Amino acid sequence: MDLNLSAEETKFRDELAAWLKANVPSDWETHRLHDTMHDRFDFLRKWQKRVFEGGWAGVAWPKEYGGRGAGLMEQVIFTEEMAKASAPPLANVLGLALIGPTIVAYGTGAQKKRYLANILSGDEIWCQGFSEPNAGSDLAGLRTEARLEGDHYIVNGQKVWNSYGWAADWCALVTRSDPASQKHKGLSYLLVDMKSPGIEVRPLRQLTGESEFTEIFFRDVKVPAENVLGTAGDGWNVALGTLAHERATLGVSAQIAIRRQIDRLIELSHEVEANGTVAAQDPLTRQKLAQSYIENEVLRLNQMRAVSKIIQTGAPGPEGSILKLAWSESNQRFQIVAQEMLGAYAQLTGGDFAIDAGAFSYAYLRTRGNTIEAGTSEIQRNIIGQHVLGLPKSY
Amino acid sequence: MHFGLSETQQTIKKSAKEFFSAECPMPEVRRLMETEHAMDDALWKKFAEQGWTGIIFPESYDGFGLGIFEMAIALEEMGRALVPGPFISTVLLAGTVLERAGSQEQKQKYLGAICRGEAKSTVALLERSGSWNLDSVMVRAKHQDDGSYTISGDKLFVTDAGIADFLLVAVRIEDAVALLLVPSDAPGLTKTLMPGVDLTRRLYQVSFNKVNVPAANLLARGPKAREALEAALDVACVGLTAEMVGGMQRLLDITVEYAKTRKQFGKPIGTFQAVQHQCADMLFLLEGARSSAYYAAWMLSENDPGAKAAVSVAKAYASEGYRDAGNKSIQVQGGMGFTWENDAHLFYRRAKASELAFGDATFHRERLAQIIIDK
Structure with a gap:
């Protein structure tokens, strides 16, 4: 157990932080809240190109295919630093997180050469x-x-x-x-x-x-x-590789995204009322905010442990289902906390009175899908039961 | 960076597992829990010979000199074996208070005795309010003209007081919180059992009727006493949380084994998703509790400023998680799980006491709120 960054990891983090400071677009927040989905995507695609040209896309991917050739821990540091710098996410989500790693694992030399760099640059979505x-x-x-x-x-x-x-x-x-x-x-x-x-x-x-x-x-x-x-x-096994990456890695960015919303809600708790007092001083609200924070923190720590295990064993295992359950279900619980704390304003999707241009009402609806996409909670629990705990197959 | 056990730590965990499962199989746990103090001298002596009783203390006091993290993984194995008795009260709680608040001389004498397995102890903190907040300490000690102190009042929920050779008592001297060391045989001190659900650890009411101790028995007064108590509560909390993780692991193992072998409708009940999902949820709770307990232990061992928050995250999560795991374990085992002979209830009982010890989930959520909301 050693959670201190190594000298190499520290160097990586500091270089990246300096690059982000100089390059993160200042108008992302405006685009995030007000763009249409397609305009926002174009914005993110340009941002990804800049990250690629800066040499920061595909941190853990092989150098010969356009990556940085660093380790998975550096990949995690990358995600964390992006969050700290309030940097926009990269556009080519599925290529970067799921399909690219599957091509790295199963692709021929020619396939890696043909596809990987274009995934990193965002030239091919x-x-x-x-x-x-x-x-x-x-x-x-x-x-x-x-x-x-x-x-x-x-x-x-x-x-x-x-x-x-x-x-x-x-x-x-x-x-x-x-x-x-x-x-x-x-x-x-x-x-x-x-x-x-x-x-x-x-x-x-x-x-x-x-x-x-x-x-x-x-x-x-x-x-x-x-x-x-x-x-x-053999497509089933190749697809399983993709799904394992999906469960193991999407959680890192999900955890950070939820954490940012928790931080925002805590900020708002000093401004809105609950139970006849400032929400930040209402004991019930404090309990709920703390519980959201705890669940998010436990998710972060589970991720860190899982990444350390992947580094040792080389591939994500069925335990990824625990992470998928954790981010999806804790996100749904958190959105309910946000809805309850923001009260009548929580339902507004726009207009003068909406909080953060309706970001919380949107998140409330969008989060409903979290326990369905990337494998339903029921399927994740089946996987844990049958493939992690070794219980008999039910189908 | 590596989040997991090093090779040395794996060796420690393995030897702890072998030792505690050999010395404390369930029949032995059941035998000990029927005895007055849920522990006997022979077993305690073995703990001391292995170095467990001095695990985190310096060799200069006959301690074993391991870190908080190594202590936590050993406690995980104690929890798996449901080791009964006063280990946490004596070693983690009283030991840490002595280490932080004691003078050189007091440490040589009392901490040394704990490390060598010659003495058992506990900390008397809670009162009628049942609150773990140090501001709730009300029992007074009066400073006498000869320099001695006279204590009057009641301490409640004092774990393992019955077997303790001396108690470390949190009192008020004038307005300041202070710590006094009181021998168990001090005139005017009485211990009354407070029967509780956990059969493997005893709770006591300790009454002080003008109990007089010499000036030399003052450990600390004011900020130093508070700091020592807070430090000891955090160390004990991390140890307890790790112990809870071990208990959850054992419950899961028992439950999965049962689900694989118990047949209904012509097949193992583990074939049914309603059962599988409960087992999956137990693993979910276990892994979260384990990650956060390891993290809290690491943060505490590093003296990281974020350690307090990490301890509260871990304790709040494990407090509810161990209880839920116990519920699910008994539910999956059905009627069998509800019997006295089945071991599940012993863990379920331990889970209840552990949930409350050193602050329940509500207490730790509020403590966390003070860090993340009030800033």
Whole structure:
């Protein structure tokens, strides 16, 4: 146990902090609160380019593919320093956190060379084609078909819940390449150019009113056979790699994002009333704010422990499900605390009286999805029960 | 940076696990909990021979000289084995008070005796209010003309007072909080058992009827006394929290084993998601409690200014987590879990006492609020 940064880690942190101080755009807060989703994305894409050109994108990725070649601990420091500097997040979320690491793990030399640097620079945005209308939690039941014809796959089917589908240049697509196969066997993980003829992207409007997600339709889409990631037919294991990264790493940025909202709510507690007094002095509000802080802190510490374990063992394990449960469920509980403390104002989505331009009412609605996206809480508990604790399989 | 055990720390944890599981199997725990003090001399002597009774104290007082973090992982194993008796009261609480507040001479005499396993002790702090806040100390000690002190009043919820050879008593001398060392056989001192749910640790009412102690028994008065008490409460709190983590781990192991073997509807009940999810939640609580306990121990060992907040985070989380884990364990084990023979209730009882000791979740949330809201 040694939570002090090593000399090397300290040097990395100080250099990064200095770079961020000189480069973080001062108008991010305005864009965050007032831009449309698409304008905000363009802003973040430009910011990512700047981070890449500064040499800070892909901290833990190999140098030969445009990364910095540092360790996972430096990656965590990067995320923390970005938060401290109030820096905008990077645009290519799925490419950076999930698909890139999967390409690093399973890709051929040529694939790494072709895709990785463009993920880091933000020149090519990625989405994930995993879920289908009839394959959600039961992902292995997916039916999107990839038929090998000569040196191409012909892809037919439909994917749904694709974050960033509207911005994506590439899609990490899990398909059934052996039509006679069932469940986990006979799947192939394809890297698909979203400009290919036969692809249609439709926005999917979610309960917040935004269309963060899309549906993607594939009609006789030709995908070169060389675009299989890993071995053809082994797509389930490749996809599991992506999902493990999703659970292990998305939590770090989620924890920081929630912490910033907690800090903001604590700030507001000195300005609003609760139970006939300033909220900051109301014992009940104090208990709830402290509990939100505790849950967030426990999440941070679980993450730190998990990262240390990944550094030792080399890959994220099923324990990532604990982190996924922690950030999603603690976020929902925190949003309720915020709603209760802000009272009547909490419901406002805009106008003169809305707090922070309605950021808390938006978060309240958006957070409802947290225990569904990236694997429902029920699925996470099944994974913990069956794959971590070794209880018998229930399906 | 590394968040986890070093090789040396893994060795300490392993040897603690081997020692405590060999010396304190459940039949032995059940035997000891039926005795007057939930501990016997032979076992305590073994603890001392292994160095546990002096674990965090300097070798100059016959201590073992390990750090707070190493202490915490040893306590985790004590908690897993449900080791009964006065270890936390004697070593962590009284030992730390002596180390922080005692004079050289007092430390040689009393802390040395604790380290060598020759004496047991505890701290008498709580009163009728049941509050862990030091401002709530009301029992008075009167400074006599001959320099001695006379104590009058009642201390409540004094853990393991029955087996203690001497007590460290928090009193008021005039307006200042002070610490006096009182031998158990001092005239006018009576101990009355306060029967509680935890069968493995005893609580006492300690009454002082004009108990007189010489001037040499004053450990500290004013800020030094407060600092020593606060330090000891933080050390004991971290040790207890780590012990709670060990208890949660044991409950989870028992529960998962049961869910894998107990059959209903023709299959192991662990096949059913309603059962799996309760086990998953137990692991969730356990891992959070473990991460925050390790972190608090680390922060305290580094004297980090953030240690107080870290201790409160860990204690608040474990206080509710251990209780919930106990609930789930008994629920999964059904009727079997509700029997006296099943071990779950012994941990469930320990969880209740541990939840309250050194401040419950509400107390620590408020203590944290003072740090994060009031600034």
